[in-house]
Amino acid sequence: MLLAVIAACEIGFWVVLSAGLSARYLLKRRRLGAALLICVPLVDVVLITATVIDLRGGGTADFTHGLAAAYLGYSVAFGHSWIRWADERFAHRFAGGPPPTRKPKYGAARTKYEWREFGKCFIAWAIGCGVLLAMIAMVGDADRTEALYGWMGRLTMVLAIWSLWPITHTLWPAKPKPGEDVPAEPASRR
Structure with missing residues (x-):
């Protein structure tokens, strides 16, 4: 059930985003577009609510509960840049x-x-791990939340692997190939 909610939230994110952008640019309704774009984070609220209801109802945490926490962390951390x-x-x-x-x-x-x-x-890692710890504390039963500890390890592994990109670019910055034109770097808005 929770996996279906996660899938629905992912689809919902892109549907609400598309509706907001369509209203803004195709229908020329800037206020409606802005209102719809403001609703994008509500998808995350639906996901965390469904997760909490499941756990509070006596459910045992499994892979999907950890996935929900990870999704929430990455959606909050990267959502603004995805929208931009x-x-x-x-x-x-x-x-x-x-x-x-x-x-x-x-x-x-x-x-x-x-x-x-x-x-x-x-x-994203901090939010995901924070949500996992909150779920563990909320349930208060180590047997029912064992799977969530594994997710903290997974998220930490992703963080460690991701750290390789900036470290690599710091130690060995990319350089243009000989004869390649280098465009002036525009001020990045990201």
Whole structure:
């Protein structure tokens, strides 16, 4: 049941986002679009509510409860940049907006970008682990929450692997190939 709620929330995220952008750019209803975009985080509220109801109702935590915590962490940490990413592309495609910004390819700008993305991953890890610990404390039964401890390990593994990108770009920054034109780095809004 909870896996279906997670899938519905993922689909709901993109449906509400698409509706908000469509209202903003296709229907030219900026207020309606803004209202719909503000509703995107409500999808996360639905997910955490369903998870809490399941656990409070006597359910034993399993893989899906941990997945819900991980989804919530990554959705909160990366949601704003996902919305901005979609908004830039939608505005360019349907409203004559400027071309979407791209991530920097080289040098200090790329290193800064990678550290910023790692910072989002760290926030996602902290939120996910915090939600897992809150679930464990809420249930108060080690036998029913054993699976959640494994998720803290999984999230920590993702964080450790993700850390390789900014470390690599810090130690060995990417450089353009000989003869390749390097465009001026625009001020990144991410």
